Amino acid sequence: MGAPMSEHSTYTPGTGIEKWLDERLPIIRFSKEHLMDFPTPKNLNYWWTFGAILAIMLVVQIVTGVILAMHYTPNVAMAFDSVEHIKRDVNGGRIIQAVHSVGASMFFAAVYVHIFRGMYFGSYKAPREILWILGVLIFVLMMATAFMGYVLPWGQMSFWAATVITNIFGAIPVLGNPILELLRGGFSVGNPTLNRFFSLHYLLPFVIAAVVVLHIWALHVPGNNNPIGVDVKSSRDTVPFHPYYTMKDLYGVVLFAIPFAWFVFFAPDILGHPDNYVMANSQVTPAHIVPEWYFLPFYAILRAIDFNILFINSQLGGVIFFGGSIVILFFLPWLDTSKVRSGTFRPMFKWFYWLFVINFLALAYLGAAPAEGVYVILAKICTAYYFAHFIIVLPVLSRIEKPRPLPASISESVLGKAHA
Template identity: 80%
Template sequence: MSEHSTYTPGSAVEKWLDDRLPIIRFSKEHLMDFPTPKNLNYWWTFGAILVMCLGIQIVTGIILAMHYTPNVAMAFDSVEHIRRDVNGGRIIQAVHAVGASMFFVALYIHMFRGLYYGSYKAPREIIWILGVLIFILTVATAFMGYILPWGQMSFWGATVISNIFSAIPVVGENIKQLVLGGFAVGNPTLNRFFSLHYLLPFVIAAIVGLHIWALHVPGNNNPIGVEVKESRDTVAFHPYYTMKDMFAMVVFLIPFAWFVFFAPDILGHPDNYIMANSQVTPAHIVPEWYLLPFYTILRAIDFNVLFIDSKLGGVIAMGGALVMLLVVPWLDTSKVRSGTFRPLFKWFYWLFAINFVALTYLGAQPAEGIYTVLAKVCTAYYFIYFLVVLPVLSRIETPKPLPTSISESVLGKAHA
C-alpha cells in the first residue's frame, strides 16, 4: 500500500472535484486498487454479502415504517394492511422478514470463518471487536423487530426477555421499567422498540464503516494466515474480488428469493400470526431461530450457585457467551492463525460448530427431560472451548509448517 497516490484525474470535472472532495481518488486507492491477498476463497465473500443484506434491510425497513402504526391497538392490523393493501407490500414485508434470517445466516458464516482462520489475531483485534459489536447490535435490532408485528410471540417474547433485566441486583427492576416504559409490556414498550429498531440499523451501518476502515489498515487475513510479504502476493480488489463478490451475492440471492416468493412465512412462528393477547400464554415461548443458541444458554442455568440464583445465573451465562467472543483474541495465543495448519484445533473447532447448531436446536425444544441435560452439556462446552481449549492448545499444539509466502502456497497448489 503506497503512501503516494497513483490516481490522475481523467477530465476537467474530475480534477475540479478532486481538488475539493477527493472521493474518486479515495475510492480508487482504498476500494478499486486496494491490494488484496490473491488466495482468498469464497468464505471471504460473506462480508460483501452482509453489506448487501444490511442495505436491503434498511431500504425495506424505511418503506415498511411509512405504513406501520406503533400502537398496540393497531400494530397487528397495520402489518396485515401492509401485506394485503399496500402496493407491493407483501413482497416488501417478506423481503424484510426473510432478510433478517438471511442476514444471520451470512453473519454466522462470516464469524465462524473468522474463528477458523484466526482473523481475530494481532494486528486485527479491533476489526474483530467491531465485528462482535455489530453482531450484538444486530441481535438487539432483530429482537426489537420481532416485537413489532404484535403477535403472540412478539408480546410474550418481550415479556420474557424484559424479565431478564429484573434479575440484575439493586437496579434491575428500574432498568426493566425503563425498557418497558411501565410495569408491563404495553404501548410505551412498542413505541420504544419501534424507535430503536428504526435507529439501530444506521448505527450498525456506521460501525460497519469503521469495521471496513479498520480492515484497510492491516489488510485482509487469508486462508493460510501468512502476512503479505511482496506485491506478487496480492491483486487489485477491482476487478478480481468485486466480480467474485458480485457472483457470490447473486448465488446467495437465489435461496433468499425462493423463501420470499415461495415460503415467506416458513421461518416465523405460527403463534405470531395470532394477535397479542395478555390473557393467553402460548404453550412454548421461543424467539426467532437466530437467537436460539443464546436463549438455550439462558435457560440452561436452572440451578443456584452460592449466592447467585438461577435467574441471575442465566443472565450472566448469556452475557458471558457474548463477552467470550469479544475477548477471544486474548484467549487464543497461538502464533499460527489458520486452523488449516493446526491439527488438534480443527477437531475442537468442528465440535464447537456442531455444538452451536445443537444449542440452536435445543432452544426450540421444551425445557424438560433430556433437553435440559443436553442444554447444560452444550452450554458447558461453549465456555470450555473459549476458556480451556483455546488457551491450552496455544501452549501444547504443534502446528504444521507454514508456507513462506502466499505466492508459494498458491503456486504449490497449481503445480500439485
C-alpha cells in the same frame, strides 16, 4: 505488512472539476484507493464473499424497512392489522414485508458464516483485534435490532418474546427494576414498549452502518487475512480489489440471493412461528415461547442455568451466562494465543473447531426444545462446553499444539496448489 495499504495513490485527476474536487474533498481518490486499487490477497475463497453479502443485506434491510415504516402503525391496537394491511393492500407489500422478515434470517445466516469463517482462519488475531471487536459489536447491535423488529408485528410471539427478554434485565441486582421499567416504558409490555422499540428499531440500523464503516476501516489498515493466514509478503501475493473481488463478491451475492428468493417467494413464513399470526394477548401465554432461530443457541444458554450458584440466584445466573456467552467473544483474540492463524495448519485446533460448531448447532436445537427431561441436562453440558472452548481448549491448544509448517508466502502456496 505494509504492502496492502498503498501509501502513494495512483489517482491523477483527469479533468479540471476532478482536480478542483480533489483539493477540497478527495472522495474520488479515496474511492479509487479503497474500492478499486486496494491490494487484496489473491487466495481468498468463497467464505470471504460473506462480508460483501452482509453489506448488501444491511442495505436490503434498511431499504425495505424504510418502506415498511411508511405503512406501519406502532400502536398496540393497530400494529397487527397494519402489517396485514401492508401484505394485502400496499402495492408489492407482501414481497417487501417478506424480504424484510426473511431478510433478517438471511442476514443472521450470513453473519454466522462470517463469524465462523473468522474463527476458523484466525482472522481475529493480531493485528486484527479491533476489526474482530467491531464485528462482535455489530453482531450485538444486530441482535438488539432484530429482537425489537420481531416485536413490531405485535403477534403472540412478539409480545411474549418482549416480555421474556426484557425480564432478563430485571434480574440484574439493584439496577434491574429501573432498567426493566425504562425498557418497557411501564410495569409491563404495552403501547409505550411498542413505540420505543419501533423508534429504536429504526435508529439502530444506522448505528450498525456507522460501526460497519469502522469495521471496514479497521480491515483496510492491516488488509485482509487469507485462508493460509500468512501475511502478504509482496505485491505478487495480491490483486487489486477491483475487478477481481468486486466481481467475485457480486457473484457470491447473486448466489446468496437464490436461497433468499426461494424463501421470500415460496415459503415466506416458514422461518417464523405460526403463533405470531395470532394478535398479542397478555392474557394468553403460548404453550412454548420460542425465539427466532438465530437466538436459539444463546436462549439455550440462558435457560440452562436453572440452579443457584452460591449467592447468585438462577435467574441472575442465566443472565450472566447469556451475557457472558457474547462478551467472551470480545476476548477471543487474547484467549487463542497460537501464532498460527489459519486452522488449516493447526491439526488439533481443527478438530476442536468443528466440535465447537457442532456444539453450537446442538445449543440451537436445545434452545427450541422444551425445557424438560434429557434436554435440560444436554443444554447444561453444551453450555459448559461452549465456555470451555474459549477458556480452556483454546489457551491449552495454543501451548501444546505443534502446527504444520506454513508456506513461505501466498504465492508459493497458490503455486503449490496449482501444481499438486
